[in-house]
Amino acid sequence: MYAAIGKQKEISAGDIGVTAKDGAITLYGSVTDASQIDKVVELAKGVPGVTSVTNKLAVKKPLGGM
Secondary structure (H helix, E strand, O other): OHHHHHOOOOOOHHHEEEEEEOOEEEEEEEEOOHHHHHHHHHHHHOOOOOOEEEEEEEEOOOOOOO
């Protein structure tokens, strides 16, 4: 899962955590843009063996951002 997210250059994977249990994935942490949340969820759904995805990601603007 981390490898799939890490390949996406527009997503900062360092602030994203993943837990998995029996194919159920929970995403948590923060991204810098709301559009990244959908991308991460879609990536998670595409990982072999994943049966469900719970999204607990939040948008966090970078320091000094508008």
